[in-house]
Amino acid sequence: MSEFGDEYRAPLVAAARLAQNWLDSVPDRPIPPRAGIEQIEDALGRDLPAAATEATEVIELLAAAVEPGLIAMQSPRFYGWVIGGTFPAAMAADWLVSAWDQNSPLRAVTPGVAAVEELAGDWLKQLLGLPASTAIGFATAATTANLVALAAARDEVLRRAGWNVARDGIQGGPRVRVLVGEERHASIDVALRYLGLGAPTVIPADDQGRIHLDRLADALDDEVGPTIVCLQAGDIHSGAFDDFARAIPIAHDQGAWVHVDGAFGLWAAASSRYRQLTEGVADADSWATDAHKTLNVPYDCGVVAVRDAAALAAAMQMHAAYLPSSQSTELDMGDRVLELSRRARGVPTWAALRTLGSDGVAALVDGLADSAAALAAGLDRLDGVHVINDVVFTQVCAAFDTAAVAEVADRLDAEGRVLAHPSHWRGRDVLRFSVSNRATDAAAVADTIDAVRRALSA
Ligand SMILES: *Cc1c(COP(=O)(O)O)cnc(C)c1O
Numbered sequence: 501m502s503e504f505g506d507e508y509r510a511p512l513v514a515a516a517r518l519a520q521n522w523l524d525s526v527p528d529r530p531i532p533p534r535a536g537i538e539q540i541e542d543a544l545g546r547d548l549p550a551a552a553t554e555a556t557e558v559i560e561l562l563a564a565a566v567e568p569g570l571i572a573m574q575s576p577r578f579y580g581w582v583i584g585g586t587f588p589a590a591m592a593a594d595w596l597v598s599a600w601d602q603n604s605p606l607r608a609v610t611p612g613v614a615a616v617e618e619l620a621g622d623w624l625k626q627l628l629g630l631p632a633s634t635a636i637g638f639a640t641a642a643t644t645a646n647l648v649a650l651a652a653a654r655d656e657v658l659r660r661a662g663w664n665v666a667r668d669g670i671q672g673g674p675r676v677r678v679l680v681g682e683e684r685h686a687s688i689d690v691a692l693r694y695l696g697l698g699a700p701t702v703i704p705a706d707d708q709g710r711i712h713l714d715r716l717a718d719a720l721d722d723e724v725g726p727t728i729v730c731l732q733a734g735d736i737h738s739g740a741f742d743d744f745a746r747a748i749p750i751a752h753d754q755g756a757w758v759h760v761d762g763a764f765g766l767w768a769a770a771s772s773r774y775r776q777l778t779e780g781v782a783d784a785d786s787w788a789t790d791a792h793k794t795l796n797v798p799y800d801c802g803v804v805a806v807r808d809a810a811a812l813a814a815a816m817q818m819h820a821a822y823l824p825s826s827q828s829t830e831l832d833m834g835d836r837v838l839e840l841s842r843r844a845r846g847v848p849t850w851a852a853l854r855t856l857g858s859d860g861v862a863a864l865v866d867g868l869a870d871s872a873a874a875l876a877a878g879l880d881r882l883d884g885v886h887v888i889n890d891v892v893f894t895q896v897c898a899a900f901d902t903a904a905v906a907e908v909a910d911r912l913d914a915e916g917r918v919l920a921h922p923s924h925w926r927g928r929d930v931l932r933f934s935v936s937n938r939a940t941d942a943a944a945v946a947d948t949i950d951a952v953r954r955a956l957s958a
Contacts, residue, residue: 508599511555518563522570527939530916531575535568543568571919576944577951579920579933582736582764582793582894587938590797593851597844604844605834608824617833617846623853624803627770627861628762628789629782635809637816637836638791638801638846642763643687644838645788645804648816650678650691650728653757653786656811657726660755666814670696679703679719679751680730681711681742685761688730700730707926708890709735711742713750720754727756733778734765737925737932739872739895741765745780758784763802764936767794768893770858771865777892794865794894796938797848804837812836864938868894871945872935878949882956888928897923897930903956905929911955918951 535543543565553561572578574585600613607614621636639645654676655665663673670676676697680688682705692700703719704712711731720727729751731742744760751758760766760781766789768774769781781787785808791801806812809831817835834840856864876891884901900908905922908931912918923932933948 507555511559512599514556514559518559522563522567523574526572526574527576529572529575531572531578531919532913532916533569533571537569540565540569574937574939575919576937576939576941577918577948578937579918579935579948581921582790582934582936584793584796585937585939586798587796587852587855589855590795590848590852593848594798597847600844602844603841605840605842606824606832607830610844613844613847614833616850617844618830620846620850620853624849625805627853627858628766628787628805629769629775629778630787630805631782631807633809634805634807635812635831635836637804637806637812637833638844638849639788639804639837640800640839640845641792641802642685642761642788642790643690643802645790645802646685646687646759646761647691647694648804648812648837649759649786649788649806650688650695650697650730652806652808652811652815653728653759654695654697655815656808657728657757659811659814661726663726674726677701677723677725677727678730679716679727679756681705681709681732683709683735683737684730684732685736685763687763688761708738708740708892710740711747713743713746716747717750720751720756724754727751727754729756729758731758731760731784732765733760733762733768733781734893735895736934737895737897737923737930738889739765739891739893740889741768741777741892743780744778744784748780748783752783757786759786760784760788762787762789764790764793764934765893767861767865768869771862771869773862773866774869774893791849791852793936794868795849795852795861796864796936797852801845801849803849806836867938868935868940871940871942872896872933874942874945875933875935875948878945879952882949882953884956885952888926888930894935896933896935897925898933898952899928899930900956905931908952908955911958912951915951915954918948 602610602613604610661674678700680700703715769778787805789803791797872894876887876896879898880887886899889897909922920931920933
């Protein structure tokens with residue numbers, strides 16, 4: 501037994517025990533944190549000690565001090581944002597990634613984890629129905645996946661217009677028009693800001709948040725020149741999907757690059773029951789999705805997919821004398837994302853896919869959407885409650901006749917059984933439920949409906 505390894509044993513065993521304690525508490529603990537930042541800082545101790553502390557002691561202190569400030573995001577009745585739980589294999593694989601400590605931008609240097617990420621990328625393409633030649637990168641999240649894809653898009657549409665961004669930047673070049681739907685996610689706007697493209701041209705959406713096709717066609721006709729169109733698979737309020745089969749050909753007819761933000765919705769393609777929502781999506785030029793939402797892997801893992809690998813490489817590739825240059829024609833892992841030093845964050849995704857199998861991924865997607873449908877039906881039956889979106893996938897927006905949404909959310913919070921976030925959609929205050937956790941089963945849905953009934957009658 502090595503001395504090197506010995507040092508790790510006690511803190512890792514302690515971490516495993518403390519992690520298990522946390523996981524055991526998740527289903528029944530109140531979901532919201534019961535302590536605030538000040539209190540946690542007090543418990544941790546604010547001053548950096550001069551003297552060393554033994555590793556296991558640090559881990560024990562950390563877990564004990566932080567526990568009251570943890571929010572049970574893995575709870576089957578947590579519906580905030582679009583979050584998702586964690587499959588055991590994915591969580592355990594994530595621990596191995598930390599233990600292995602492979603800095604993984606370069607395939608040749610870290611062949612073990614590179615192989616895992618390559619296979620995970622291939623499986624994702626199969627499951628999501630993307631073209632086989634597509635380059636896949638494991639990014640930190642859908643926000644950065646959108647940024648990477650849109651960087652490739654910007655450079656490529658300008659290249660086609662005879663402008664070299666790498667050499668000349670974007671100032672003085674042709675204007676790049678970016679057309680987005682009214683209900684795109686805010687991460688599209690921030691990506692455009694990072695990329696120096698400014699605010700996009702906003703195309704109105706229909707009553708479910710889908711981009712209006714005639715208005716898109718009109719806007720495309722208005723002007724010629726380098727153009728990017730951003731579509732969406734999964735509206736965070738309604739769950740709606742843009743009509744890819746019609747929108748993508750309209751955009752391509754005008755020479756536009758089409759990017760699809762499918763942070764949680766692209767996964768509909770993995771299910772034979774929900775695949776029709778994504779019909780035509782494979783004809784886009786780039787896609788962004790998350791593994792940490794629908795696939796239920798730990799934070800953080802987003803996925804960027806770009807049909808034209810050369811365009812992706814041209815935007816992201818880094819050269820330096822001290823880095824070994826790739827001997828293969830495959831793009832290095834670090835050439836597909838923003839990061840050079842990078843965690844092999846595709847490994848937990850591989851583990852989730854490997855433990856589920858393709859049937860399991862389809863069943864996961866079906867289960868989330870079925871739970872959302874059951875939740876919507878149950879809420880709609882409550883007096884004074886209206887589900888105001890067409891529940892096509894995993895998102896449910898409820899409006900109330902007799903109570904303010906903020907008040908209902910507060911009462912749910914105080915009870916701690918259910919967490920959902922207030923929002924505002926299509927002119928109405930709504931309580932928004934995202935069903936993203938594999939653990940949200942029929943019992944959790946029934947509990948949720950009961951909790952909302954209690955909150956309304958309180
Ligand atoms: C969550 C989400 C994003 C951002 O994803 P992160 O993983 O939080 O960066 C982008 N688009 C849509 C539609 C989303 O639901």
